[in-house]
Amino acid sequence: MKTNIVLHHSKSAGYSQEGWVKTLQSVLVQTGKDFEITILHDSDSDISAEIEALNTSAVAITVLKLQDEPQSVQLQKAFENSNADGHLYIDNRTQQVVLKKSALELLGLTVKNNKNVGMIYGDYELLENNEVKEIRLLKHHIGRVRDNQDYGKVFFFTAEALKNSEPVSADVQFNAIYDLRLKISEKFELLHIANRYAGSLYQVVAQSKAHNVFDYLLASKDSQLEAENILSGHLKRIGAYLEAGAHYTERPKAGSEATLKASVIIPVNNRPEFICDAIESVQAQTVKEVEVIVVVNGGENDPTVESVKAYQPGGEKYDASKPEVRLLIHDMNNLGLCFNSGARIARGEYYVQLDSDDRLTPDAVEKVLAVYNSDPKIGMVIGSYEVWEKDASGAITRMEQIPVVTHDEWTEENGRNNLLRINGAGAPRSIPIELIKEIGFSMNEEPFARNYGEDYQMVMKISERHRIGRVWDPIYKVIRHAGGTDHSIDQNTIDRNDEAKDFMRKERIQRRIKLNK
Template sequence: MKEKKILVSAVLLWNKDVKYPAGDFKKTIESILGQDYGAQEVIVVDGSGKKAPTPYLNDAIAKKVKLVAGEFKNRAAYFNAGIAKAKGGYILLVNTLENAIEFRKSAFDTFVIAAERNPDAGFIFSDYERIAPDGKVSEVHLLPYHQGRLRDAVDFGRAFFFTAAMMKKLKGLKEKYDAADLYDLRFRAEEKGDLIGIANRFNGSLYSVKEQAGAFDVFYYLKAGKKVALELEAACTEHLKRIGAYLAPGQNYRPVKYSPADEKQFKCLFTVVTPVFNRPEFIRDAIESVQAQTLGRKVEMIVVCNGGESDPTCAAVREYMKGGSKYDPKKPDVDLIVTDINNLGLCFNLGLKKARGKYYLQLDSDDQLTPDCAEKTLAVYKTDPKIGLVVGSYEVWEKKPNGELFRREDIPVVTHDEWTEENGRNNLLRINGAGAPRSAHIKVIWEMGGFACNDEPYSRNYGEDYGLVCKIIEKYRMGRVWDPIYKVIRHSGGTDHAINQETIDRNDNAKDHMRLLALVRRMQINAK
């Protein structure tokens, strides 16, 4: 008996401001009409206006397409207009406003079989091919979904396959969001069912996307704009509230307590711990930025060289130690620990075990503190004994190949506005960075178990600080320094400079797992 197929309604978007040729959009339509599956309808939602021309339609195609023309206030309104016209038992939302997309002939067969196997799925997504302007094709392998993937930048591709029943439960997209509509939709879908990804080993992508691959930009979230950031924060916060992982302002805070005996043990206030591997050209500037602190000898620095004794960085550090050519007893002490294992968590923990200070202060080996960094951080600690962590603000500088430093004027002072008193610790789960510079009570760091030393899934000298911050802010208040007190120095040898997709994915896996653990802890806090 011939199988009766369930109709698939594909919703596509277009308007006069689309940057790619109408001929490419016509290919998107044709790739859907030509599916092997054979039971599909195409709904084009065109926001150019009711009487606007449709250069992507010819007479033959126009007869097979449902055209929904008008003016729509945002992408969510486009999609909702198309969903309202859909007759299928399945609904495929295709985000075609930014990129041209072309489906392989068996794509709908694959989506439908996956939906039959996972009838309760929130939605189904798939790997895809990226086609650069020069024609080069690269395969994009998307990360399997889990509840810890809270970042707004998680890639789900451009096509989202729903059952009509699930879309009815979701009630479409929320038109109050101009930018966070799809972000919010996937959260609400996840709350009702698993998000299922169809993976590609090779030659297995369901569609291609024409776009410029571009270099990864770690500052993408800063350039998105305040309005976009607030929308994304709101969508994430509402999700955390619905799943019981939201922490209210002041919830679960407690003071950091010291006995008189504890206070007497401190020989200084701040201990700067800096791991380093083969960076003699940077470490001198980092050390001198510590020795220029206005708090003077109330600050110390411990450099942990993880390249072994043969690392030339060791000799550079010893110049500032007793007996060295640059030693000055009036300036903050510099100490050196040498290890032959390149493990950042190990370095931090070794440094903190030798620390004489009350507070830890972050300084990467290629960055610099401003002279008032420690002083301004201390002032924040003094305002509230419940503050266990202080996050500052920084400027971004770049080092040219000739050694010249210049300020990146295209990037404003990074004040981490997402770290608000009311919602910062919830918003952190959406953002990939914990801010810089970071400082914490050393006692609190040990209370949290210290820094992870690559003993958490996917971690390879990445995210050990982020996971620690997630733990601290669940129990202690975070203080802020809004003035720039740190200089991030970008250069070709930096760990986040022009990294490849494999590294990006590994790093995202590491922090997303930390977010997953944070969700579990927060749910336990709220269950008390």
């Protein structure tokens, strides 16, 4: 099998010319010998001397001189320039990538053994501060539709898949590989080569940064809109796209036990130092027909229990003129259990979210109710929030570098489709209590579920049959602190969370295909 190996010589490279030479060297010494090389050259430097010095085996090397062309156009020209059976693309534009000597031979055998393969990607090593880390990627399935999913820096595309899939879109400026992999996945398999020990296909030399759940907020608007359009096209081609307004029905009527406007359900485990502020933010609501249901899931000995009892009759913070604080105690930390059991005893028409370490603004419930009152087909209301930080003294300050999180990528026309591309939908979320009783929160029965993503899954389910209403003003304060679940997160946790949500996406995409039929 003849292979066209494509790599960059880029003016945007974040490493030295010596590093680029190492990339080219790693290509030229491959044990698989039937290949040619295409270099996408968009810098002003002359690389002919380096090529001549390294190319002792007279490998056919083509240098395509390109200036200010997006990645999509560069790839299209590289593929069209060769009649090879496959293309091994190395995305070394900003990071040095070094192939293992046997990479091409392994890829060729993989293609031979898998007749419907369209793209192959594999685990890799990350060299950071002279330390090698093994990066293990997730295996592709129909639910892996996020644009920020890591598929690595090296990709093998079969010529057959490129020929028989939707073509690379030349107007794609930011998300060429995302566009290409989704298109290939519609007719061909995307195969992942896994590494257990010393089996990575290549090494990336880079300075990685700590994971931050708010990174997506800093992505350019143009890039976000482009990725949305790419996903929408993919969903349409596989029959999973939901047209604007399709399948909407009216939300269920409130039950006879709904004597209040809203029930704020707060699941909590061992956070006595936060729960008081959360409770008091509910009691300060402009709408007084509310209740607080605190569900402590650490058992009777959880210190949060005594903090909550202080707001009940006989407690030092009890005030009969304020909204009632009710208490449920479970001896197992299962968020689905907390939400479902809280909804079962709720006296409010609507559930309103509040995490134990966060706070509602005083007008939160008022603004949520106004949205519900605007349309009987609205089955969920999602607000906007600010991010605050709590220091060691207990003081909180607004994190000005993070803008108000509105999730304005949610549009009336396309929000529920675009939801599949991103990991969040906004906060706080509100759901009619009757709808919770009907659908029910997940209780970790799905693969990979570990008290993560159950609210995201509810958004996906409800949006198939009801409108999602939005409050664009900030009505919620997310408090970041050292003990928060988003403050410090390792790669294994990131992967486990991604597995959970991607499995949920898989289920919903398959459901939508059936729904459209």
